[in-house]
Amino acid sequence: MGVWARQRSVLVAGLTWGCIVLAPATSRAQFREWAPEARGFGIFMGYNWGEPRGVEWGFEAVMSRPFQPQPRCSDEARAGFGPVLRVTMVGGSRLALTGAFHLGGESERSVLAFDGELGGTLAFGKDGLRAGIHSGALVESVVFNFYGRQDWLMSSYSMGGGFRYLPTFGPLDQCAG
Numbered sequence: 001m002g003v004w005a006r007q008r009s010v011l012v013a014g015l016t017w018g019c020i021v022l023a024p025a026t027s028r029a030q031f032r033e034w035a036p037e038a039r040g041f042g043i044f045m046g047y048n049w050g051e052p053r054g055v056e057w058g059f060e061a062v063m064s065r066p067f068q069p070q071p072r073c074s075d076e077a078r079a080g081f082g083p084v085l086r087v088t089m090v091g092g093s094r095l096a097l098t099g100a101f102h103l104g105g106e107s108e109r110s111v112l113a114f115d116g117e118l119g120g121t122l123a124f125g126k127d128g129l130r131a132g133i134h135s136g137a138l139v140e141s142v143v144f145n146f147y148g149r150q151d152w153l154m155s156s157y158s159m160g161g162g163f164r165y166l167p168t169f170g171p172l173d174q175c176a177g
Helices: 003-026 028-033
Strands: 038-048 054-066 079-090 094-108 112-125 128-141 144-152 156-165
Touching: 038 079, 038 144, 054 156, 094 128, 112 144
Parallel strands: none
Antiparallel strands: 038 054, 038 156, 054 079, 079 094, 094 112, 112 128, 128 144, 144 156
C-alpha cells in the first residue's frame, strides 16, 4: 500500500469515527434525553469474500431508541435507531472494529425485524491499518439473525448469522391476558 493510500485510509477513519462520536453531542439536551430502551449483546459467525477471504466471527453491542415508546404489554411492532459497536476477526489475519448507527423496525412484534447499518470500520492486519465505510443489512427473528455487510474501500463483503440477546428492538414480550 502506497503512502497516499495509507494517508487516505487514516483520513477516512478519522472523519468516520469523528462523526460517530460527535453526532450525539450536537445538542446536549437531546443527548441527556436519549436513553436507549433496548440494550443487547450478540455473537455472530459468517464468511468474508473480500480481502482477506475466510471465516469471520465476533461480538457486538447494540442499543436502540424507539421512535415512539410503547407499553411493554403491547402487540404493536416497534421501530427505532441507535449505535452498534462490533469487533470482528477474519481467520487469524485481520481484526476489525466497527462503529455504526442502525435504523429499522419490526414487521411483527418480537417475530420479524429488518435493520440497516451505516458507519465506519478500522481493520488491523498484515497490510497495517486500513479504514472503510461500513454498510449492512440484517433480518432478525426472535433472537436469531441473518446479515450481509460490506466495508467499502477495503474490498470486504460478508454474510452470516448470529444470536442477539436482547433482540435489536427490545425484549421478547410475554404478557398475561
